[in-house]
Amino acid sequence: MSLLVRDRSFYKSFFSLTLILGLQNAITIAVNLSDNLILGGYSEIALSASSLANQIQFIATFLMIGCSQSVIIMASRFWGENELHPIRKVAGVGMAISLCIGVLMWLAALCSSSWLLSAMTNDVTVIQEGAKFLTIVSFSxxxxxxxxxxxxxxxxxxxxxxxxxxxxxxxxxxxxxxYGLVYGYGGLPKLGLEGSATATLISRIVECFIVITCMLKHNQALRLQLLDFFKLDRLILKQYAKIALPILLSSLSWAGAMAVQTGILGHMGTSAIAANSVATTIFQFVTVISYASATSSAIIMGKAVGEGLFQKIKAYSQTLQVLYVLIGVLTGIILFIAKDHVLFLYSISEEAKDLAAAFMTILSITVIGTSYEMPALSGIIQSGGDTTFVMYNDFIFMWLLILPASLLGAFMFNFSPVIIFVVLKSDQILKCFVALVKVNRYKWIKVMER
Structure with a gap:
């Protein structure tokens, strides 16, 4: 306990960053939750179809978030060194990679939507509706x-x-x-599931232009220019690739695993798909602080490494780990209480509601592990520069342990959806032991080539 940070500025920085990022995450999840509720009230087929289509969107989003994580890891170090010019170069490289991923995923979703969805379910109606949704939303x-x-x-x-x-x-x-495009209110056409996809696309376009406008208005310090996105610095590109490639592979592995998980539950019936969609959406909403703590930790630790405060890094990491556990326990309590007060909002079958309640009970326990291991690995270890370890860790746990066990349980032993869900989420507890050992050995601090 003597290693805990006593500097108030550390806690002020961590909690202010975490709360603001958590609010932003909450709003982002609220968008998904509103889609979930509106489509859940429209029909169970629409909810299941959008849930499957969103797995493809999840892969695209996760890969592009991997690009942004790499930008934060590198740029926060330069920010700690008070060097702004390299930050512009990092932003340019990150933008180029992110745009390439966005275009490739758009083309894949546009050209192969039905084929991609058929890998996750054999329900023809769900595939047809999901393909319509995915074709539109892929433009975003x-x-x-x-x-x-x-x-x-x-x-x-x-x-x-x-x-x-x-x-x-x-x-x-x-x-x-x-709401207007799904149900046809306010003089808008009634488009159902396609209306939800259209609303998401329009929102992303408006969001993009607002961010660009804000950047132009608040760009005095960074002085980021359009040319910065076309002049790629070779050394920065090399460093970015070294950090980003493991993160992108890890993101692809994790997102692909989530799609396989949905596919496993999808082959167990429409109720299982709907229940998973409901439970996952609510889980994402109540864990916004846990995920925000990972980003704020990456900023704080990256800045500390850039400033050369190696004597403080040990105390920072010890303190952060305690905070992660406290956040996890609080989140688990909130999720367990919430499960009895939200399901009435959904127009789904009683079987789906019962499954969703069981899934959320399981998640209220595993979230304690998630709240510790996820920010410890992606916030502390990755920000220190050791991105390869996280990639191997995710791959081994998910593809060599969890998914094979789940596939055997679902298709060979015919376990119930609840038992399969326990197996699918067990890695969130198991990873804690690996994270605990890795973080406290302090071999994850890597200095970038200058």
Whole structure:
């Protein structure tokens, strides 16, 4: 306990960053939750179809978030060194990679939507409806690629309020258009599931232009210019690739695993798909602080490494680990209580509601592990420069342990959806032991080549 930080500025920085980022995450999840509720009230088929289509969107989003994480890791170090010119170069490289991913995922979703969805379910109606949704929403990937990197650049400089304001605008636009286009209110055409996808696309476009406008207005310090995105510095590109490649592979592995998990539950019936969608959406909403703590930790630790405060890094990491556990326990309590008060909002079958309640009970326990291991690995270890370890760790746990066990349980032993869900989420507890050992050995601090 003597290693805990006693400096008030550390706690002020951590909690202010975490709360603002948590609010932004909450608003982003609220957009997804509103989609979930509106479609859940429309029909169970629409909810299941959008849930499957969103797995493809989840892969695209996760990869582009991987690009932004790499920007934060590098740029926060330069911010700690008070060097702004390299931050512009990092932003340019991150934007180029993110746009490439956005375009490729857009083309994949546009050309192969039915084939991609058929890998996750054999329900023809769900596939047909999901393909319509995915075809429209895939156009938003390019706009999200731009928005994501610009906000990451600002976050690395501890400028986080812009993202919160942008998210508020997106929430209002998305909810208004979603409700109007799904049900045909306010003089808008009744488009059902396609209306929800159209609302998401319009929201992403507006969001992108708002962020660009904010960047132009608040760009005095960074002085980021359009040319910075076309002149790629070779050394920065080399360093970025070294950090980003393991993160992108880890993101692809994790997102692909989530799609396989949904596919496993998808082959166990429409009720299992709907229950998973409901439980996952509510879980994402109550864990916003846990995920925000990972980003704020990456900024704080990256800045500390850039400033050369190696004597403080040990105390920082010890303190952060205690905070993660406290956040996890509080989150678990909130999720357990919430499960009895939200399911009435959904127009789904009683079987789906019972499954969703069981899934949320399981998540209220595993979230304690998630709240510790996820920020410890992606916030502390990755920000120190050791991104390869996290990639191997995710791959081994998910693809060599969890998914094979789940596939055997679902298709060979015919376990119930609840038992399969326990197996699918067990890695969140198991990873804690690995994270505990790795973080406290302090071999994850890597100095960048200059």
């Amino acid at each position: 990937y390019v706009f999200f690629a731009v928005t994501n990197v610009l906000l990451a650049t600002l976050r690395s400089m501890e400028i986080v309020k812009i993202g919160l304001i942008v998210s508020l605008f997106t929430l209002v636009i998305n909810v208004t258009l979603n």
